[in-house]
Amino acid sequence: FTDDQGKEAYNLELSQNRAEAVMAHLKAKDVQENQMTARGFGEDPKFFVADNKTPEGRRENRRVEIESVQ
Numbered sequence: 001f002t003d004d005q006g007k008e009a010y011n012l013e014l015s016q017n018r019a020e021a022v023m024a025h026l027k028a029k030d031v032q033e034n035q036m037t038a039r040g041f042g043e044d045p046k047f048f049v050a051d052n053k054t055p056e057g058r059r060e061n062r063r064v065e066i067e068s069v070q
Contacts, residue, residue: 001065003058004043016040022064 002011019038027033041047050057 001041001047001061001063002043003061004045004048004052005058008043012040012042014040015042018064022066 002015004011006014016038017040019040023033023036023038026036048061049063050060052058052061
């Protein structure tokens with residue numbers, strides 16, 4: 001996820017790159033790649049967890065979440 005600063009297309013790519021970086025880290029820790037997927041959501045407002053009007057809120061919105069689905 002990203003905050004709402006910058007261009008939307010850039011933020012979508014940035015969030016995808018973040019997700020893939022986490023996936024690469026987990027793969028290096030021996031998590032099987034076929035057990036993971038990476039999906040960037042960019043600056044989609046429905047995923048904001050804080051207000052983008054403050055530096056603290058933007059920091060909270062720039063994140064990666066890991067979900068386990070078994």
